[in-house]
Structure formats: C-alpha cells, structure tokens
Amino acid sequence: MACELKTRNEMDKQYLWRLEDIFPTEAAYEQAYAQAEKAIESMAAWQGRVKENPRQAIMDADALALQLDHLAAYALMRKDEDGSDPERQGRAMRFQTLGAKAGSAVSFLDPELLALPEDTLRAMMNDPAFADYSERLRLLLLQKPHTLPAEQEKLLAQAEIVMDVPSDVFSMFSDVDLPLPEVTDENGQKVRLTHGNYSTLLFSRNRDVRREAFQGMMGTFKAFSSTMAACYAGAVKAAVFKARARRYDSARQASLAPLEIPETVYDNLLAEVEAALPALTAYLNVRKKLLGVDELHMYDLYVPMIADFDMKMTYEEACDLVCEGLAPLGEEYIARLREGFAGGWVDVYENKAKRSGAYSWGCYGVHPFVLLNHTDDLDGALTIAHEMGHSMHTWYSNANQPFAKAEYSLFVAEVASTCNEVLLMRHLMKKYQDDPKASAYLRNQLLEAFRTTVFRQTMFAAFEKEAHGLYERGEALTADALNSLYYGLNEKYYGGGVQVDEVIACEWMRIPHFYRNFYVYQYATGFSAAVAIADRILREAEPAVRDYKKFLSAGCSVPPIEALRYAGVDMEKPDAVRGAMRVFAQIVEEMKSLI
Numbered sequence: 001m002a003c004e005l006k007t008r009n010e011m012d013k014q015y016l017w018r019l020e021d022i023f024p025t026e027a028a029y030e031q032a033y034a035q036a037e038k039a040i041e042s043m044a045a046w047q048g049r050v051k052e053n054p055r056q057a058i059m060d061a062d063a064l065a066l067q068l069d070h071l072a073a074y075a076l077m078r079k080d081e082d083g084s085d086p087e088r089q090g091r092a093m094r095f096q097t098l099g100a101k102a103g104s105a106v107s108f109l110d111p112e113l114l115a116l117p118e119d120t121l122r123a124m125m126n127d128p129a130f131a132d133y134s135e136r137l138r139l140l141l142l143q144k145p146h147t148l149p150a151e152q153e154k155l156l157a158q159a160e161i162v163m164d165v166p167s168d169v170f171s172m173f174s175d176v177d178l179p180l181p182e183v184t185d186e187n188g189q190k191v192r193l194t195h196g197n198y199s200t201l202l203f204s205r206n207r208d209v210r211r212e213a214f215q216g217m218m219g220t221f222k223a224f225s226s227t228m229a230a231c232y233a234g235a236v237k238a239a240v241f242k243a244r245a246r247r248y249d250s251a252r253q254a255s256l257a258p259l260e261i262p263e264t265v266y267d268n269l270l271a272e273v274e275a276a277l278p279a280l281t282a283y284l285n286v287r288k289k290l291l292g293v294d295e296l297h298m299y300d301l302y303v304p305m306i307a308d309f310d311m312k313m314t315y316e317e318a319c320d321l322v323c324e325g326l327a328p329l330g331e332e333y334i335a336r337l338r339e340g341f342a343g344g345w346v347d348v349y350e351n352k353a354k355r356s357g358a359y360s361w362g363c364y365g366v367h368p369f370v371l372l373n374h375t376d377d378l379d380g381a382l383t384i385a386h387e388m389g390h391s392m393h394t395w396y397s398n399a400n401q402p403f404a405k406a407e408y409s410l411f412v413a414e415v416a417s418t419c420n421e422v423l424l425m426r427h428l429m430k431k432y433q434d435d436p437k438a439s440a441y442l443r444n445q446l447l448e449a450f451r452t453t454v455f456r457q458t459m460f461a462a463f464e465k466e467a468h469g470l471y472e473r474g475e476a477l478t479a480d481a482l483n484s485l486y487y488g489l490n491e492k493y494y495g496g497g498v499q500v501d502e503v504i505a506c507e508w509m510r511i512p513h514f515y516r517n518f519y520v521y522q523y524a525t526g527f528s529a530a531v532a533i534a535d536r537i538l539r540e541a542e543p544a545v546r547d548y549k550k551f552l553s554a555g556c557s558v559p560p561i562e563a564l565r566y567a568g569v570d571m572e573k574p575d576a577v578r579g580a581m582r583v584f585a586q587i588v589e590e591m592k593s594l595i
C-alpha cells in the first residue's frame with residue numbers, strides 16, 4: 001500500500017511556522033493590502049515631481065517596499081504551505097499583481113533621480129542626516145549607464161510579471177502536477193516518490209532502491225523534455241532580453257554587475273574548481289572501493305560510503321546538535337538560535353503539495369522564517385544548520401541596519417549558512433576522533449558537502465554560463481541542446497570515476513535555482529569563504545567571532561566583497577577557492593588512510 005503524505009490541516013501545529021507573526025488574521029493581511037494599494041497610488045503621484053522633494057520620494061518608496069516585504073512574505077509562504085490550495089494560490093497571484101503594480105508605480109523614481117544634477121545626488125549620498133539611503137544612492141549612480149528613460153522603465157516593470165511566468169510554470173509543474181511514480185523503499189514498501197523523499201531514497205544502501213528512485217525521478221522529467229526545455233528557455237530569453245534592454249554585454253554581466261561582483265570571480269571559480277577535478281576523481285575512486293561496486297553510477301553518489309553507521313536523530317536532537325556544533329560562535333548567538341527554534345521560525349515536515357526543498361525567508365521587523373522538509377538524519381541536521389545560518393544572518397543585519405541597508409547581497413547570502421555547516425562538521429569530527437568508523441563517516445559527509453556545494457554548483461554555474469551563451473550566440477535552446485550540454489558537463493566532472501548514466505542528461509530540468517539565473521555560483525564561492533571563516537573562528541575564537549558578527553550585521557551597508565573583508569576573506573583573489581580545494585584534497589587523503 002502506498003504511503004501518502006498528510007494534508008496541511010493534519011499537521012502537528014508545534015512543527016509549523018507562525019506566519020501569524022506577520023499578520024495575526026486574514027483581516028489584518030487584507031487591511032495591509034488595502035494600505036499598500038493606497039501607498040502605491042500616492043507613490044504614483046510622485047511621477048514628474050521627484051525633483052521637488054527627492055528625499056521624501058525616496059522615503060515613500062522605502063516605506064512602500066517595507067509594506068510589500070510583509071505582504072510578500074505572508075502571501076507567498078502561505079502558498080508554499082500547500083501549492084494545491086486554490087485560496088493560497090489566489091492570494092499569491094493577487095499579491096504578485098500588486099507587486100507588479102508597485103514595481104510599475106516606482107519605476108519612474110530612479111530615472112527621475114538620475115535626471116537630477118549629479119552634485120545633488122552626491123550631496124544627498126554624503127549627508128549624514130540621510131545616511132540610511134547612502135548605499136542606495138551610491139548604487140544608483142553606478143546604474144546610470146544602464147537605466148532607461150522613464151517610459152521605458154515603466155514598460156519593463158510591467159513586463160516583469162510576464163517574465164516571471166517560466167519560473168511559476170516550473171514550480172507549479174514540479175511541486176504539484178509532476179506525475180512521480182511509486183517506487184520501492186528500503187523496507188520493500190511501495191511509496192510515492194516525492195521531492196522530499198527522493199534524497200532519502202538516494203541515500204539508501206540498497207542499490208535497487210536508489211537506482212529505482214533515480215530512474216523514476218529522471219525518467220519522469222525526461223518524458224517532459226520538450227516542455228521543460230521551452231520553460232527554461234523562457235527564463236533564459238527573459239534574462240537576455242533584460243540584459244540587452246539595459247545595455248549589458250551579456251545576461252551574466254547583467255546579473256553580476258549590480259552586485260559589484262567582477263566576472264573574473266565567476267571565471268576564477270570555474271578555473272580553480274576544474275583544476276581540482278583530479279581530486280574529485282580520487283574521491284570517486286575511494287567511493288567506488290568502499291561501496292564495493294564494479295562501476296560507480298550517478299545514483300551511487302549520495303549513499304554514505306561507510307556502511308552500518310547511520311546517524312539517525314529526531315528533529316529535536318538535530319536542533320540540540322546544531323547548537324552544540326555552533327558553540328564556538330558564542331553564547332549570544334546560541335541563545336538567539338534557540339529563540340528561533342522555539343519562536344515559530346521553522347516549518348519542519350513535508351506535507352501534501354508543500355513546496356519542496358528548504359529555504360530561509362527574512363521579514364524585516366518580524367523575524368526570519370525557515371521552510372524545511374525535514375528528514376531524521378545528519379543531512380537533516382546540516383540543513384537546519386544551513387538554513388538557520390541564513391536566518392541568523394538576516395536577524396543580525398535586520399537588528400543592526402535600517403530597512404534600506406538590511407538586505408544582504410546574494411553574493412554573501414550563502415556564507416553564513418555554509419559556515420554553520422562547516423562548524424558543525426568540524427565539531428563532529430572532533431567529537432568522534434577516536435572512532436575510526438565515525439571519523440570516516442564524517443569525512444564522507446564533509447567530502448559530500450564539498451562535492452554538492454562546490455563541485456556540483458560550479459558545474460551548474462558552467463551550465464548556466466553555456467546555456468545563456470548558446471542563446472546569446474543565436475542558437476536554439478532545444479531539449480537536445482540542453483540535454484547534451486548537461487550530459488557533457490557531467491562527463492567532464494564525473495567521467496573520471498563514474499559511469500555517467502544517460503538519463504542524468506535530464507537532471508537540469510528539476511533544479512529550481514536555474515530559474516534564478518546566475519545564482520548558484522555563489523554557493524561555491526560562499527562555501528570557499530565559509531571554509532576560511534570557520535577555520536579562523538576555530539583558531540582565533542573571540543576576535544574572529546567579533547569580526548564575523550560585524551560581517552553578519554553589515555547587511556548591504558557596504559559592498560559584499562567589502563563585507564567579507566570584515567570577516568578576513570578577500571574573494572578578489574583565487575586564494576579562498578584554491579584553499580578550499582586543498583582542504584578537499586587533504587580530506588580525500590585522510591579518507592584513503594582511514595580505510
């Protein structure tokens with residue numbers, strides 16, 4: 001008999017997040033919605049008049065953005081609870097329309113500000129009484145060559161809602177409509193394959209179980225290859241259209257330049273990681289030996305190499321372990337973390353039509369939220385450490401910065417999360433140092449973190465670079481083109497140690513992050529920075545923790561590269577990635593000697 005998921009209403013309340021902390025009732029949400037509609041109208045009335053009082057216009061736009069921040073958090077997270085519920089769908093869609101209206105209502109602001117004399121803008125930027133907006137104005141001046149006349153900006157803002165369609169189609173298809181098959185689990189029971197149990201099944205020591213899950217997932221997507229290619233091509237076309245409209249050389253440049261990330265950071269990453277592929281092959285050979293298989297397949301990559309050492313734990317035990325592992329960050333950090341666990345931040349378990357995966361969502365002036373699809377193992381604990389890392393970063397930035405300077409850049413977004421993961425792993429390696437089996441098991445986990453966060457995400461980054469490049473060079477993004485690109489990359493990265501299964505060519509279709517173009521490389525750069533920071537915290541304790549909290553508290557009050565320098569890392573040099581690759585190679589060697 002198939003084991004079907006619980007519906008949202010059947011879930012135990014103590015494991016649900018408290019979106020009521022944003023709006024206690026539906027009526028409160030509706031009231032805020034109506035206020036935002038009014039604020040949008042008053043914002044629109046600034047059109048053509050910004051020069052009369054640019055400061056007030058900026059402050060009004062900021063206040064509207066804060067209102068939308070709360071509405072978005074509530075409406076979109078409610079939908080993520082159950083994507084099949086028409087009421088939740090309706091609220092989210094209605095909010096998206098409001099968001100687009102707001103985007104359109106403020107679209108004239110930047111062009112009108114840019115039309116002011118540069119001296120006026122610089123004077124505002126340098127005025128201590130207007131310091132909350134100094135970074136906003138500095139970034140605005142950087143955008144000058146890429147900002148369009150007011151009418152065109154308005155048109156672009158209205159087109160945003162259309163350009164979001166590929167991403168909406170993807171999540172509806174993947175989370176709700178995807179007809180995943182029943183597969184056999186470790187106990188010989190038939191279970192419905194879901195995004196949530198897919199990773200558990202791939203972790204199975206029973207090779208038939210993980211092969212069937214892999215074939216089931218990839219095979220299902222494969223049946224929709226043309227649809228998925230058209231959907232993803234839509235996202236690529238939108239990115240290229242926006243880049244060209246704004247006179248950037250490429251979609252990648254359009255993504256990186258506004259964050260003040262030089263493209264060399266991206267290319268250095270590809271170069272440094274690809275130079276370290278022999279170490280990945282060495283790791284895969286250790287894996288092949290430990291699993292005792294003739295040929296390693298793509299579905300053999302996730303299963304722990306050390307048999308009979310399961311680290312099963314409940315959600316509560318996982319939370320305790322995370323607090324233990326993050327103890328080097330000091331008592332204050334841990335106390336806040338505990339407040340988060342107890343304070344309705346986290347939505348723990350999977351339910352029917354809940355959004356897959358895990359994320360952290362900041363809500364300024366309320367508290368951060370974490371969506372999990374928790375599994376009772378070490379991976380589940382690492383996910384908690386990871387997402388709470390995001391949430392704590394949000395908490396520190398929100399507590400120390402005004403709204404206009406609170407939201408940290410995407411480039412540093414994965415640093416706090418992975419720093420937590422690395423600290424937790426280092427803690428466990430120490431705790432179990434006299435136990436050879438546990439030592440090998442934990443090294444396996446850390447090697448996997450490197451493989452999935454640095455190697456895998458860098459491979460994704462290469463895919464994105466090439467997919468956008470294909471389209472920019474005028475080639476069609478057909479299913480065949482995308483599949484063969486993705487397959488070729490898998491051969492390049494894994495071919496030295498793995499029999500690269502044909503159906504892996506379809507894996508790109510299930511990666512939600514491809515709908516946030518040029519996002520994933522930051523996992524790899526972030527991981528490398530995190531390895532460096534965690535190292536320093538363990539070595540130096542107090543001064544390193546103090547510097548790290550300065551980084552966490554910085555929000556976007558300084559450029560991201562500068563914020564990382566607060567914590568002692570310089571990403572403009574290849575050192576951090578190269579250093580991380582050295583650590584990886586060293587753990588592979590340790591692993592060899594342990595077996």
Ligand SMILES: [Zn+2]
Nearest residue numbers: 386390414417
């Ligand atoms: Zn993350």
